Amino acid sequence: MTRPTKATIDLTALRANYLWGRSQQQGNALAVVKANAYGHGAVACATALADIADGFAVAFCAEAIELRNAGITNPVLVLEGCFNLAELRQAQQQSLWVVIHQDSQLQDLETASFEANSLHVWLKVDSGMHRAGFALEDVQAAHKRLTECPAVASVTLMSHFASSDEPDKQTTLRQIKAFEEATRGLPGARSLSNSGAVMAWPQASRDWARLGILLYGADPLPHPIDRLTPVMTLQSEVFAERWLEAGEPIGYGEKFVTQARTRVGLVAIGYADGYPRVAPSGTPVSVDGEVTRIIGRVSMDMITVDLTPLLSAGIGSKVELWGKQIDVNQIAKAAGTISYELLCNVKRIPKEYIGGIAV
Ligand SMILES: *Cc1c(COP(=O)(O)O)cnc(C)c1O
Numbered sequence: 001m002t003r004p005t006k007a008t009i010d011l012t013a014l015r016a017n018y019l020w021g022r023s024q025q026q027g028n029a030l031a032v033v034k035a036n037a038y039g040h041g042a043v044a045c046a047t048a049l050a051d052i053a054d055g056f057a058v059a060f061c062a063e064a065i066e067l068r069n070a071g072i073t074n075p076v077l078v079l080e081g082c083f084n085l086a087e088l089r090q091a092q093q094q095s096l097w098v099v100i101h102q103d104s105q106l107q108d109l110e111t112a113s114f115e116a117n118s119l120h121v122w123l124k125v126d127s128g129m130h131r132a133g134f135a136l137e138d139v140q141a142a143h144k145r146l147t148e149c150p151a152v153a154s155v156t157l158m159s160h161f162a163s164s165d166e167p168d169k170q171t172t173l174r175q176i177k178a179f180e181e182a183t184r185g186l187p188g189a190r191s192l193s194n195s196g197a198v199m200a201w202p203q204a205s206r207d208w209a210r211l212g213i214l215l216y217g218a219d220p221l222p223h224p225i226d227r228l229t230p231v232m233t234l235q236s237e238v239f240a241e242r243w244l245e246a247g248e249p250i251g252y253g254e255k256f257v258t259q260a261r262t263r264v265g266l267v268a269i270g271y272a273d274g275y276p277r278v279a280p281s282g283t284p285v286s287v288d289g290e291v292t293r294i295i296g297r298v299s300m301d302m303i304t305v306d307l308t309p310l311l312s313a314g315i316g317s318k319v320e321l322w323g324k325q326i327d328v329n330q331i332a333k334a335a336g337t338i339s340y341e342l343l344c345n346v347k348r349i350p351k352e353y354i355g356g357i358a359v
Contacts, residue, residue, distance in 0.1 A: 004237040005268050005349050008323070009040050011048040011356025013217055013229035018049055020227055021214045024198050025205035027191075028054035030077055032212035034063060039274070039346040040216060040232055041353070043070040048356040050074055055097070057210055061087050064096045077122060080132075081105050088112055092119050092151075099124050099158070101132040106145055114151035121146060122156045122191065125182055127175040129162040136182040143186050156189045156208065164196030164204070165220040172201050196220045218328050218339035232343060233323030234275070238265040238287065241307060241314055250304050251296030256281045262295075263307040267319045270301040274345035275321055276335035283334040286320040287313045 022029040031053045037045035046056055046067050055075035058064045060083075064076045081099040082088040085108045091098050092114050100106055101124035109121070123143055126133030134142045139157075146155050159179045163171040179192065190206035195214035197204040199221055213220050217230035244250070244262045265287065271277040277298045284291050285305050290313070296304045307313045322328040328339045335342070 003268050004239070005273060006235060007039075007346050007349055007351045008233040008235065009044065009351050009353050010229070010231050010233070011044070011353055013231045013355070014040070014045055014048055014215060015052060015356065017215050017217050017228050017231065018053060018211065021195065021198055021209065021211040022054075025193060025202070025209050027205060027207045027209055029209045029211050030055045030057040030075075030191075031215055032057045032079075032194075032210055033067070034059040034079065034212075035344045036347075038213065038216050038340060039343040041351050042066060043072075044351070044353055045215075046070070046072050046074075048353075054208075061091055061096065065090070065094060068094050068096075075120075081124075082108065084108065085111060097122060097156075100142070100146065101134065103142075106142060109149055109151065110145065112151060116150045117153040119151050120154050120156070121152055122158045125157060125159040125179055127159040127161075127179040127182070128171065129160055129175070131160070131162075133159065136178055139182040140186070143183075154188060155186075156191055157183050157186060158191040158208075161192070161194060161197055161201075161204070164194055164201060165222070166196075167200040167221065172197065172204065176201075176204055199225070213340055216339075216343060218343065220339075224327075224329070230322070230324050230328065232328070232346065234269070234321040234346065234349075235323065236267050236269040236319045236321070238305070238307070238313065238315055238317040238319060239268050240266040242266075249296075252299060253297055256296040261308075264295065265305045265307040265313065265317065265319075267303050267305055268301070269303060269319075269321060269349075270299045272300045273349050274342065274347060275303065276331065276337065276342060276345075279331060279335045284326055284330060286325045288317045289325065291326070 031049050033042045036042045057077040060080050077097040088108050097120045099122045124133040161172050163169045191208035192204040193209045198209050217228040244258050246260050248258045250256045281295045283294045292306050295306050332339045
C-alpha cells in the first residue's frame with residue numbers, strides 16, 4: 001500500500017476564483033503562479049487557466065521558462081525582474097514581460113541592444129512599502145530612460161501594497177496617492193492591486209490586477225466573505241490507533257498529556273509534508289468529515305489526533321488537514337503564520353488534479 005497522503009487540487013475552483021477575482025475590478029488580471037503556484041503546481045495551474053487568463057506572473061525567470069517549456073504562450077511577467085544581462089537576454093528571447101525595479105536593471109536594458117519594440121517592461125514604483133521599486137522622486141527619470149530605449153515596446157507602471165489585507169489601515173490609500181503623484185502625466189497602463197486590494201480597496205483598481213492568494217481560495221482578509229473556493233485539500237488517513245489511559249503523554253517532548261482515557265489516531269502526514277510543526281494541540285482536523293483536534297507535537301512524517309469522540313473512526317479513516325472543510329487560514333492562525341506560507345510548503349507529497357474543464 002502506498003502512503004495515503006496527497007494534496008488534491010481542484011482546477012475548477014481555481015478557474016472560478018480567477019474569474020471571480022477578475023470580475024471584482026475593472027482591469028485585466030494576471031494569475032500569479034510564483035512558488036510553484038503557491039504549492040499547487042505551476043504548470044498544471046497555468047495550463048488549467050491558459051484559455052481564460054490575461055497573463056501570468058512569477059517571481060523569477062526560471063519560473064517563467066518552466067511555463068514556456070510547458071507550452072504556455074500567454075504573457076508572463078517576471079516580478080523580481082532579471083538578475084543580470086544574460087537573464088534579460090533570455091527573458092527577451094522567451095517574450096517575457098520584465099519588471100524594472102532598480103537602476104542596475106535599467107542599465108542592463110540600455111546595454112542590451114535588442115531589436116526595436118521587442119520587450120514589454122513594467123516599471124516598479126516604491127509607493128511606500130520600501131522593499132523594491134524606484135523612489136518616488138526618481139520615477140519620472142527612470143520612465144524617460146525606458147522610453148528612450150528602442151527595445152522597449154511598452155512601459156506599464158506598477159506598485160505593490162504593504163497592507164492591502166488590513167482594511168482598517170490607511171496605508172493603502174496613502175500608497176495610491178503617492179503612486180498617482182509620482183506617475184502624473186506619464187503614459188501607459190497601471191497595475192496596483194494584489195488579492196487583498198482587489199477584495200478590500202476598489203480605489204486601487206487600474207488596468208491590471210495581480211491575483212495571487214485569492215486564486216487558491218484562501219481569503220486574505222480578516223473577515224472572509226465566502227466568495228472563494230479552496231483549491232487545495234491536504235489529506236491523509238489514520239493508519240494506526242491506540243487507547244491511552246488518563247495521564248499518559250503523547251509524542252515528542254511529552255507536550256500533551258491525556259486528561260482522560262483517549263483514543264489516539266496516527267495520521268500519515270508531518271512537517272516534512274508541509275503541515276506546520278508549531279501547530280499546537282487543539283488545532284482542528286477533520287476525520288471522516290467530523291472536526292476533532294490534533295494532540296501532541298507534529299512529527300516529521302506523522303501527527304496524532306484525538307479519535308475519542310468519533311465512534312466509527314479508525315484505521316483507514318479519511319483525514320483533511322485543510323481544504324473545503326478546514327479553512328487553511330485556521331491552521332495558519334494556530335501556527336502563527338499566513339496561508340501563503342503553509343500552501344507554499346506543500347512539496348513532498350503527490351498532487352492529484354481534479355476538474356478544470358468548465359467553470
Ligand atoms: C506575490 C505578488 C502578488 C500576489 O499577491 P497576493 O497577495 O497573493 O495576491 C502581486 N504582486 C506582487 C508584486 C507580488 O510579489
